[in-house]
Amino acid sequence: MNILNSNDINILDLPDEILRIIFNKLNTIDIFYSLVGVNKRFDRLALDSLYIHHLDFVIQRFHIDNSSVDVYIDKICEKILPQINEKVTKLTLDPFSLERILDAVHYPQLHSLSLVNFQSDIFLEHLSSRLIADLLCNQITHLTADIYPETAEIHNENGKKQNIFLLILWLGKYLTDLTFSQPFSTNYLTFSSWATSYRSFLSSTLTNLTIEVNGFDDCLYLLNGSLESLSTLIIRINKIKRSSSRIDNTKKLVKLKYFSLRADKHTYFYDEQIVPLLRRMLNLEELTLQLSVVRLRMEPTYINGHQLYDEVLNYMPRLHKFIFCIHTQIYDIGLELDLPSSDEIRKSFIKRRFQSMDACAHDKFINDMAHCHVYSIPYPFNDFLFMSSCFQGGKFDKVRLLSMFDERPFEHKLFKIISQDFPFLQVLIIYNLEPQENDQHDSSTLITFNHLLRLNLNKAHKDYVIQFLSDRNTHLSCLMHLIIKYQTLATVTNNFTNDATRLNCAK
Incomplete structure (x- = not known):
């Protein structure tokens, strides 16, 4: 840009507020490598404590070659991190940046760590290293782990199954918030068949858990008391089948305040499995449900406002927020039942004081089948x-x-x-x-x-x-x-x- 041309605008002429907006759009690595050291004003803005408390070092490698990555990281580790390490409270790292960023300096205020784009075997290798183990044991209260592609369950060197999830809980002595996800995977975490052997290793400090699991048994194991301080559970289940476990599904879950249940596939066991689980949550304050329910001949009716209130919500006297999207697929099998209209279903919610919702439903069977959707508005899910x-x-x-x-x-x-x-x-x-x-x-x-x-x-x-x-x-x-x-x-x-x-x- 030609700063001598009065028709041009030099970036140095922009006010701090605009520069901060621009900086927020840039990657941390780009800012530190390209802008720090240019002049005192850029240094003041780029190294402001409000900005550097969370540093995201995820590297988009398709934008730069390997040699450039090394140069960028070298400068950041040698010249910048020693200036700001005591102000950093959160780091977001990937496999390419983790070791060098954590090894460069000590972060005395670090309490939140996000580890993204890791394959399961590489993640376990880092989890077993001194760097991560020490942080989890002594500092980290909030952890996000994104693992791919297909499973978080692998074999260690002794041939025994190591579960990354349980190892995190064992190491995380101060862990209160854990997000454990598997992006792009259709095979979520499964640990219920042997989790009981690790019961003594589960967390007494964890209060918030976000996780994806394969089956309903995995959900029951997470709520069986092993996570004794758990108050928030956000869980996505691949498919809800009939439970094969011996876990008690009647004990009241008095500490649970927020529960979110989402299922990827149809379930035939809403009344048998999901309703009894929800009735245990008598102190629940917020509930989120995203389900597809199949009902056969014994219960060929749509889930409506009256049913939700009488069978579930009436058991939650402290509930003040309910978000939902529920699909019901019913089979008539020759019974020729009358079906309610979309308007009648809406009224069933309105009468139970659900104002912000909508419904759409088939009012007659085709090929012995019909569908209904009820959902909160504005629609909350992605x-x-x-x-x-x-x-x-x-x-x-x-x-x-x-x-x-x-x-x-x-x-x-x-x-x-x-x-x-x-x-x-x-x-x-x-x-x-x-x-x-x-x-x-x-x-x-x-x-x-x-x-x-x-x-x-x-x-x-x-x-x-x-x-x-x-x-x-x-x-x-x-x-x-x-x-x-x-x-x-x-x-x-x-x-x-x-x-x-x-x-x-x-x-």
Whole structure:
């Protein structure tokens, strides 16, 4: 930038408030390497105690080569960290930065640590090292562990299973808050089958836990008293099945104040497993539920406001906040029952003083099946699971992942609504083998998904492949990943010669 040209604006002319906004958009490594040492003003802003209390050293390696990373880290460790180490309270590190950043200086005020992008074996190696072990034993109260790809359960050198989760609890003498997640994994943590042997090693200090597990038994083990101070549990379960454990599911959970339960897949055991668990939480103050419930012949009714209150919420006298998204799929099996309308379901919530909610439901059975969705508004989750054809629209700005499931066709009009009401949708999964009934080729209603990156049509009728891949129906400007059966794709694209599908498949 030419500072002599009066028409140009020099960055040094910007006020501190604007520079702070710019700095907050930059990576810690970029700021320390490129701006510290330029002048006293940049040093004052970049090394301000309000900024440096949390340092994020996650390295985006696709932006820079390995030699550059070493140069950047060398400067930070040698020249900058010794100036600020006593002010740092939180560090975010990845496998490439962890050892050098922690080994460079002592951080006497450090109490929060986030370890991200670790494979399980590398994570265990660091967890067993002096650096991490000493911090967990003596300082860390808040820990975030992001581990991938498929499992957090591995073998140690003696051939015995080491569970990273339990080892963290054993080392974390002062740990009060733990987030244990496995990004991009479909196989969450499983430890229930042998966790009882580690009972004496579990935490007496942990109060807040966020975790993903494979089954309902894992959830019961976490609530069996081994985490004696636990007051907040945020848990995501892959699939809720009938419990095979002998854990008592009747003992009251008097210390639990906040409980969040989300399940990735349908469950047939809402009444048998989930309701009894929730009734144990008599001192609960906040509850979050995101569930898909299948009900068969013995209980072929939608979950409504009256049921939720009478069967669950009435057992929680201190509850003041309830957030939910509950999908019910019911099977009639020839009983020809009458179904409530969406409006009747809304009224069942309003009568129980649930004002901020919405509902959509099928009012008749097709192929002996029907669907209903009830959810809080504004919609609080980043995913919407098992949407059915009864959906009428709404505002879903937070949603990034949408899965659709029905025995009735999804028509072009519904996808138009979705494109408008889910403006930041990135992942779309469609489960529907029924062909579309209406003509989809109306150029006046071209659908655009501006942010859709991933489309899964592996279990979808070929009509939905045409719906999304034909540029006469849909425009997908950002699509990067398409999951589809090869034969279906070959058929729809006429062995990859159809011009109408070239644009959406170009990336």
